[in-house]
Amino acid sequence: MSNTRGLNRRTFLRSAGMTALAGAVGTGASAAEEAATARSAEAADGMFDFDTPYDRVGTDCIKWDSQIEKFGGENIEVGMGIADMDFRAAPCITKALEDRCRHENWGYMKKPTAYIDAIVAWNKKRYGVDIDPDAVTLAAGVHPALIAALNTFSPPGSKVLLTTPTYNGFYSDLFWSKTVAADSPMKLVNGRYAIDFEDLESRIDHDTHTLILCNPQNPTGNCWSAEDLTRLGELCLERRVIVLSDEIHCDFVMKGQTFTPFSSLPNKDIVNNSLTFKASSKTFSLAAMKSAWFYSTNPDLLERVRANHRADINTLGVVANQAALTDGEAWLDQLLPYIDANHTLVESYMKEKMPLVSYTKAQGTYLAWLDVSALVDKIGAKETAMRETNAQDSSLSPVTAEHVVEKWFVEHAKVQLNAGHSYGTGGEGHMRMNLGTSRKSIQKALDNMAAALQRV
Ligand SMILES: Cc1ncc(COP(=O)(O)O)c(C=O)c1O
16 A cells, blocks of 8 residues: 555545545645645635545545555445544644744654643633643543553553443553453433443442543443533542543534533532543544643642653644644634534434434534444344354454444445444444544435445
8 A cells, every 4th residue: 555655646546446536525636736725725704614525545544544455445435434534624733734844853842831721721711621731731642641540540450430332442441551341331211322320330349440431422422411420420439430531522512512521510529539631633633643631630640640651742743733722713613513414414314214224413522323233133244243253263353243234334335434342332233433524425425325225
């Protein structure tokens, strides 16, 4: 795939069978022309363009290039997997990066105070939370920060509580900290996930020291209410379980919904039993810029994690994130209704045209959690998974019905979705679909999927 590096993408697109979408994406312009149009991402009327599909193929991105590598370019028309977005970055980010690149020295940086101030100001303005700037600890991502916290509070072999289905990356954090997942499956109440508090409590024992909370929740899209968070916080406080609140998706809240930061709860004892992990990398799609942060109102907890955490920062990550938080609000405020409408479209389209798939609109995130259990039955995915597992080397992880569905959608609809089993207990019979993309790509994916489903 080395010929796909850099911006020499046109040839690659052709050979990868991507010309249909690419036609909608670009005009065959040179890299220089493409760079020039980047400057006009914000039109004179102040409106940003989320509608024109932005071509990412050939940039070594996981969302497209890894799927093309895995399944073949001719089988991928829409990549809807890993949680980043397909949009052109907010122009203020590109501008800040260009400005910084003009200063051609990349030596070590000290703690960037203006970035910390931007983080504090964003959280105050958007969520009313007062964060002590001295408590903000920069990290190279939420993962390394969470791993440091797990290494601090949860000895190897001890249990970490998760309400599942939950973000699959948490299982890798548990792997790196040599801890063990205690999955507490959530209940479905009127089509919406709810924490099963009795079950959660029953899983706490002398060897359970942390809970990873995901709010808004990946993959179900739940925004947890203050009541839920308080009940969870009380339980954890009483049973001496520290809450690690991952709020990386907090800026994506659909109309009429509310995001409640854990640290904004009125009971300060509950808040002091927690650390919060955040980033603007989901908000502005800066995932590979590797910048995140964590904080706590409890100096003791914070210092203990800091002692286990090596905080490296990188120049471009700081520049991009700081620009986003300082000047990117207008971009985000236009993006949110766009994502909201993507969710609405997917929900209504599936209801109308895909009887084998069901979806209840998420409250937050740009992720759609699809129930595909009827499709699993219809295509005999469990039986296929069993057959394939028996036929393969016994050292490999078993093939699941969701793997079979993932492959089925790729082969029949050229759409890649993430397999639900990886999100823990309760992920069976589900797929995760990333809606952080242009309406055109969403429409293409839906039409392809509906046509494929009609043929079964
Ligand atoms: C809930 C959640 N936490 C953390 C991450 C990854 O964070 P980072 O890239 O900052 O390590 C993701 C990425 O999808 C996520 O969804």
